Amino acid sequence: MATTPASRIDVLKTYKLFIGGAFPRSESGRVYAIKDFKGNHLANPSLASRKDLRDAVVAARGAFSGWSSATAYNRGQILYRMAEILEGRSEQLVAEIVALEGVTPRVASIQVQRGVDLLVWYAGWSDKIATLGGSTNSVSGPYYNFSTPEPIGVVAIFAAAKPSLLNLIAAIASVITSGNTAVVIASEKYPLSAITFSEIMATSDLPAGVVNVLTGSSSELAPWAASHMDIDAIDAGGLTPKQLKETQIAGAENLKRIRVSAELESPLRILNYMEIKTVWHPIGI
Amino acid sequence: MNPFEYAPALESTAIVTIADRYKLFINGKFVAPRSGKYFPTLNPATGKQLSEIAEANAADVDLAVKAARAAYVKVWSKLSAAERGKYLFRIARILQERAREFAVLETLDNGKPIRESRDTDIPLVAAHFFYHAGWADKLKYAGVGDQPKPYGVVGQIIPWNFPMLMLAWKVAPALATGNTVVLKPAETTSLTALLFAEVCQQAGLPDGVVNIVTGAGTTGASLVNHPGIDKIAFTGSTDVGKLIATSIAGTKKAATLELGGKAANIIYDDAAIDEAVEGIVNGIFFNQGHVCCAGSRLLVQENIADEVLEKLKVRMSHIRLGDPLDKNTDIGAINSAAQLAKIKELSAAGEAEGAERWSAPCDLPAAGYWFAPTIFTGVSQTHRIAREEIFGPVLSVLTFRTPQEAIEKANNTPYGLSAGIWSEKGSKILWTASKLRAGVIWANTFNKFDPASPFGGYKESGWGREGGRHGLTAYLKAGN
Numbered sequence: 001m002a003t004t005p006a007s008r009i010d011v012l013k014t015y016k017l018f019i020g021g022a023f024p025r026s027e028s029g030r031v032y033a034i035k036d037f038k039g040n041h042l043a044n045p046s047l048a049s050r051k052d053l054r055d056a057v058v059a060a061r062g063a064f065s066g067w068s069s070a071t072a073y074n075r076g077q078i079l080y081r082m083a084e085i086l087e088g089r090s091e092q093l094v095a096e097i098v099a100l101e102g103v104t105p106r107v108a109s110i111q112v113q114r115g116v117d118l119l120v121w122y123a124g125w126s127d128k129i130a131t132l133g134g135s136t137n138s139v140s141g142p143y144y145n146f147s148t149p150e151p152i153g154v155v156a157i158f159a160a161a162k163p164s165l166l167n168l169i170a171a172i173a174s175v176i177t178s179g180n181t182a183v184v185i186a187s188e189k190y191p192l193s194a195i196t197f198s199e200i201m202a203t204s205d206l207p208a209g210v211v212n213v214l215t216g217s218s219s220e221l222a223p224w225a226a227s228h229m230d231i232d233a234i235d236a237g238g239l240t241p242k243q244l245k246e247t248q249i250a251g252a253e254n255l256k257r258i259r260v261s262a263e264l265e266s267p268l269r270i271l272n273y274m275e276i277k278t279v280w281h282p283i284g285i
Numbered sequence: 286m287n288p289f290e291y292a293p294a295l296e297s298t299a300i301v302t303i304a305d306r307y308k309l310f311i312n313g314k315f316v317a318p319r320s321g322k323y324f325p326t327l328n329p330a331t332g333k334q335l336s337e338i339a340e341a342n343a344a345d346v347d348l349a350v351k352a353a354r355a356a357y358v359k360v361w362s363k364l365s366a367a368e369r370g371k372y373l374f375r376i377a378r379i380l381q382e383r384a385r386e387f388a389v390l391e392t393l394d395n396g397k398p399i400r401e402s403r404d405t406d407i408p409l410v411a412a413h414f415f416y417h418a419g420w421a422d423k424l425k426y427a428g429v430g431d432q433p434k435p436y437g438v439v440g441q442i443i444p445w446n447f448p449m450l451m452l453a454w455k456v457a458p459a460l461a462t463g464n465t466v467v468l469k470p471a472e473t474t475s476l477t478a479l480l481f482a483e484v485c486q487q488a489g490l491p492d493g494v495v496n497i498v499t500g501a502g503t504t505g506a507s508l509v510n511h512p513g514i515d516k517i518a519f520t521g522s523t524d525v526g527k528l529i530a531t532s533i534a535g536t537k538k539a540a541t542l543e544l545g546g547k548a549a550n551i552i553y554d555d556a557a558i559d560e561a562v563e564g565i566v567n568g569i570f571f572n573q574g575h576v577c578c579a580g581s582r583l584l585v586q587e588n589i590a591d592e593v594l595e596k597l598k599v600r601m602s603h604i605r606l607g608d609p610l611d612k613n614t615d616i617g618a619i620n621s622a623a624q625l626a627k628i629k630e631l632s633a634a635g636e637a638e639g640a641e642r643w644s645a646p647c648d649l650p651a652a653g654y655w656f657a658p659t660i661f662t663g664v665s666q667t668h669r670i671a672r673e674e675i676f677g678p679v680l681s682v683l684t685f686r687t688p689q690e691a692i693e694k695a696n697n698t699p700y701g702l703s704a705g706i707w708s709e710k711g712s713k714i715l716w717t718a719s720k721l722r723a724g725v726i727w728a729n730t731f732n733k734f735d736p737a738s739p740f741g742g743y744k745e746s747g748w749g750r751e752g753g754r755h756g757l758t759a760y761l762k763a764g765n
Binding site: 132133135137138139140141143145147152232241244245246248249251252253254255257268275276277278279280281282 | 412428429523526527528530531533534535542544699714718723724725726727728729730733735737738739740741743744745747748750753754755763
């Protein structure tokens with residue numbers, strides 16, 4: 001009979017990308033090492049390439065038609081489901097946040113709980129944002145005229161750093177609750193919650209491709225995202241002022257809507273990634 | 286004379302006085318430009334010079350921005366919202382009183398038919414000021430927090446197709462929200478903006494709240510790049526819009542951009558055909574087709590295409606092209622030699638690429654700039670005339686078999702400003718409207734505008750909306 005080791009060896013997770021509902025490694029084969037707050041090696045997440053970004057955009061574009069035409073009730077339930085699964089996966093996220101952000105388990109735990117609540121909050125907006133952001137308009141003539149907000153399309157999200165999970169959830173939830181699809185570039189320094197959160201999304205009935213998550217270098221990926229003609233908008237929350245300026249210049253080519261959304265909880269943040277459509281029809285018999 | 290021929294019914298020009306030369310309007314006064322330069326403005330229907338206009342250089346723009354800043358800091362931001370609104374009400378009333386004068390001047394300077402300047406442009410101008418006047422003291426209900434703030438000094442650049450209407454779309458919401466303004470009209474159509482300066486004086490609007498700097502692209506660039514500007518509002522071509530977006534990158538400047546379009550006008554086989562034909566004509570030939578939201582791509586269901594085209598040609602044969610001052614005129618002059626050249630170039634490309642051209646039989650006046658209403662059939666999606674904005678009275682006709690195909694073709698453009706739908710079936714209209722990636726959808730109508738109705742595009746047709754509550758918020762920073 002073999003002898004039992006003094007302590008069990010942990011089975012560590014391979015942190016991969018999340019594209020089109022699957023968890024591939026970077027096609028480039030690259031990884032980068034991240035350390036915990038004490039400076040010890042923690043993980044080798046993928047260093048996503050331009051090709052990975054383009055694959056993610058293809059997945060997001062492909063998912064847009066279905067997700068944006070799903071009922072708002074359905075989208076709200078899926079966001080709520082994400083909250084349910086997140087609640088159950090708290091422990092792992094707390095451990096990752098503690099390791100990376102160097103906060104106490106209590107503070108990390110509060111961040112995760114707030115993340116759950118934030119998802120519930122955005123879940124509830126899916127079928128209310130049109131009421132808030134739309135209108136019927138009293139035009140001078142026999143016409144029925146109404147304006148309604150619609151999702152913009154594919155949104156690239158550069159997630160802001162600490163608190164990494166909260167920033168990530170606010171960015172994703174505010175973008176997808178209205179029917180957009182997303183390509184998320186996780187915080188370069190704090191990517192682990194983004195990958196673990198991908199596993200939550202993968203098991204929450206969220207259709208494949210609605211959210212795609214890349215890890216790697218913002219400064220490498222930002223120019224490709226900015227100049228990508230099939231990305232409609234960018235949440236630039238995680239970019240530096242210099243990166244933001246370069247993104248704005250490259251993004252002018254297809255007039256991307258480039259926003260920096262500071263508030264975690266705001267209906268205006270949802271409307272930032274929506275377009276107003278106005279429809280006229282004559283009234284008569 | 287044919288017994289059914291209309292007798293000429295010319296609108297009198299006695300109501301307008303055009304000066305020989307116009308200066309800049311800065312800080313409530315007309316001042317000579319530092320540049321010392323003036324450029325001519327023509328009547329496009331005759332090619333004759335109407336007047337000459339000051340060309341503002343960077344120093345002139347700087348003076349205007351400083352005047353606007355001083356007015357913002359010292360006067361306009363300190364005024365109560367209700368009082369601010371009363372100035373806009375005053376402006377609206379004076380515009381109504383002087384409406385005919387504005388309409389005649391607009392027609393002289395722009396070339397559009399008096400019927401349109403008198404019945405559409407100028408009434409909408411007054412309506413815009415009246416509508417926004419009422420918003421001034423209700424901004425906390427605009428949906429961007431209970432303490433929204435103006436940006437400060439707004440630089441506004443407007444096009445030549447609806448000179449006064451675009452001024453109203455820009456100036457009215459900017460003032461209502463508490464911003465001050467430096468406006469640059471298009472170089473071929475400055476006259477009504479300069480007459481508007483007089484209205485501001487008559488209304489007693491505090492000096493510097495509205496400043497008008499005339500000139501061409503260089504003047505516009507000076508305005509966009511001036512560090513004292515907090516927000517840009519631009520209406521014009523997508524190319525210039527992208528330039529502006531690039532210029533303001535990395536700055537705190539906000540921007541609203543109303544750019545080009547290549548709207549699909551979809552005619553289903555269950556449409557009321559005669560009404561749809563009227564809608565097609567209105568969609569593309571209104572204002573000589575100088576309309577960013579013009580229905581320039583006709584998508585007609587294949588099984589009714591012959592019938593629609595036959596009726597369309599008959600209807601087009603009755604379009605009256607000629608003197609814009611004649612009250613019976615439907616199509617006036619092309620605004621400038623440059624625009625006429627562009628329309629001719631793209632039309633020639635249409636023929637060269639294999640589309641079939643048909644123009645309504647009509648005599649073009651000898652002087653001035655004119656283009657007969659024209660349709661191209663046999664157009665494919667790759668033709669330049671199906672992809673590029675012509676901004677003239679030229680319609681490209683494409684066909685489709687299924688609603689899905691109509692949507693695919695309609696959305697196959699980098700633009701997304703407007704679209705039209707013609708059908709007598711409600712559910713089909715709403716299905717189509719929901720699938721079209723465009724900011725304004727006209728169903729069983731076309732080219733309708735109203736100050737209460739948000740206007741603006743998806744994709745490369747621009748950023749933001751103008752009009753309605755949504756347009757108002759483009760001039761406000763959210764705050765609680």
